[in-house]
Amino acid sequence: MSERIGDRAVVLGGSIAGLFAARVLADHYHRVTIVDRDVLLGTDGPRRAVPQGRHIHGLLARGQQILEELFPGFTKELAAAGVPVRDFGTSLGWHFAGRPIRKVDTDLVCVSAGRWRLESEMRDRVALLPEVTFLEGTDVVRLRGTPSGDRIRGVQVQAHDGSQEARWLDADLVVDATGRGTRVPRWLREMGFPQVEEEQVKVDLTYTSCDFAAPLPADPIGDGIAVIAVATPGSPRGATLARLPDRYSLSLNGLLGDKAPTDYSGFLEYARTLPVPSVHAAVRDAEPLGTPVAFHFPASVRRRYERMSRLPEGLLALGDAACVFNPIYAQGMTVAGIGAIVLRDHLRRGPGAPSRAYFRDLAAAIDAPWDMSAGGDLGFPGVRGRRTLKVRMGNTIMPRLQAAATRDAEVSRAFMRVAGLVDPPAALMNLPLMSRVLRPSRHR
Numbered sequence: 001m002s003e004r005i006g007d008r009a010v011v012l013g014g015s016i017a018g019l020f021a022a023r024v025l026a027d028h029y030h031r032v033t034i035v036d037r038d039v040l041l042g043t044d045g046p047r048r049a050v051p052q053g054r055h056i057h058g059l060l061a062r063g064q065q066i067l068e069e070l071f072p073g074f075t076k077e078l079a080a081a082g083v084p085v086r087d088f089g090t091s092l093g094w095h096f097a098g099r100p101i102r103k104v105d106t107d108l109v110c111v112s113a114g115r116w117r118l119e120s121e122m123r124d125r126v127a128l129l130p131e132v133t134f135l136e137g138t139d140v141v142r143l144r145g146t147p148s149g150d151r152i153r154g155v156q157v158q159a160h161d162g163s164q165e166a167r168w169l170d171a172d173l174v175v176d177a178t179g180r181g182t183r184v185p186r187w188l189r190e191m192g193f194p195q196v197e198e199e200q201v202k203v204d205l206t207y208t209s210c211d212f213a214a215p216l217p218a219d220p221i222g223d224g225i226a227v228i229a230v231a232t233p234g235s236p237r238g239a240t241l242a243r244l245p246d247r248y249s250l251s252l253n254g255l256l257g258d259k260a261p262t263d264y265s266g267f268l269e270y271a272r273t274l275p276v277p278s279v280h281a282a283v284r285d286a287e288p289l290g291t292p293v294a295f296h297f298p299a300s301v302r303r304r305y306e307r308m309s310r311l312p313e314g315l316l317a318l319g320d321a322a323c324v325f326n327p328i329y330a331q332g333m334t335v336a337g338i339g340a341i342v343l344r345d346h347l348r349r350g351p352g353a354p355s356r357a358y359f360r361d362l363a364a365a366i367d368a369p370w371d372m373s374a375g376g377d378l379g380f381p382g383v384r385g386r387r388t389l390k391v392r393m394g395n396t397i398m399p400r401l402q403a404a405a406t407r408d409a410e411v412s413r414a415f416m417r418v419a420g421l422v423d424p425p426a427a428l429m430n431l432p433l434m435s436r437v438l439r440p441s442r443h444r
Contacts, residue, residue: 025347
């Protein structure tokens with residue numbers, strides 16, 4: 001058991017990032033309170049407060065490693081419950097511009113549990129921790145600071161249905177895990193702190209999803225987990241067809257205002273235009289489980305807390321509250337786990353560790369996935385954002401790397417380890433690998 005550094009920590013938000021945070025905080029605080037406007041305990045299925053919950057969510061290989069580290073035996077329990085668990089490199093059929101990259105063994109694990117199932121299993125584990133309590137059906141109204149304003153000492157909360165008066169919840173530490181709609185930057189500004197600097201990459205993405213009964217009449221996945229048609233500037237429509245524990249799900253995505261219709265015939269027609277014909281063939285005669293649903297994602301947003309000239313102690317942020325990633329790269333849940341490891345290391349420094357040090361370390365951990373997703377999006381001419389020399393260089397080499405991965409197993413393996421957030425992007429730029437990427441192909 002780690003040394004306790006405080007009495008109570010409060011986590012704002014009980015989704016994936018909030019559960020990761022609570023698990024880490026339970027080792028360092030006597031009491032950990034998770035505050036969420038939804039009813040969480042006993043919830044089965046997508047939650048109303050998580051509009052993206054009905055769509056495919058991927059857990060990358062690094063996310064699985066962190067889950068296993070914080071919740072030992074987690075993957076084995078999922079597999080025993082029927083969740084598909086396979087090798088990250090052989091179970092995912094990645095396609096770039098319609099061309100499949102080589103499937104190779106990676107010794108990395110891919111878990112296809114779905115968002116709500118994964119969240120439910122994590123919540124059950126966290127609820128067993130004696131330090132953790134859930135304050136459900138509760139809104140957070142504002143932050144509470146010390147008279148000098150240099151430290152956050154809690155939050156004001158009230159019942160979501162208005163049945164109870166607002167009250168103060170004291171805390172030695174507040175962790176914001178309320179996601180992309182966080183109000184913490186606004187509250188800080190109202191308390192006299194500077195505006196939190198933001199970076200945005202405006203993609204105007206819509207993804208439209210529909211579930212299908214198993215088995216599929218024409219199944220391109222087999223014993224694997226998913227077929228992924230990655231959108232590229234030359235083929236800007238993308239899709240993921242995934243095998244889940246009890247069904248299949250297809251998410252179609254389009255950038256810059258392009259979007260798959262939510263009427264079923266339009267949904268199928270959009271799937272027919274994909275550069276990977278097996279996706280449309282798989283669902284053309286399949287049984288839909290309901291009607292397609294759409295979710296709009298205007299922009300990736302990175303909040304630069306580490307650059308603030310003044311920052312109160314006792315307040316940290318995690319997950320989408322710190323950085324919102326384009327969901328087609330499936331980085332969000334994994335980066336929330338990476339943030340939890342940063343939080344754990346920060347807490348181990350003791351109660352005097354400054355918030356700025358945490359945000360600086362979190363920024364360093366976010367740099368690689370942000371560069372990958374933001375850089376990839378900026379390869380599309382119509383996407384708005386800052387195109388640095390690093391971004392332009394990456395978008396020059398990436399098509400050649402993707403092409404090499406279709407014929408070279410070593411390039412494919414390196415790509416999957418970077419895409420899984422296990423290795424840094426620099427691993428793709430070493431001389432031996434680049435020689436394989438730039439080598440002329442003998443087979444066209």
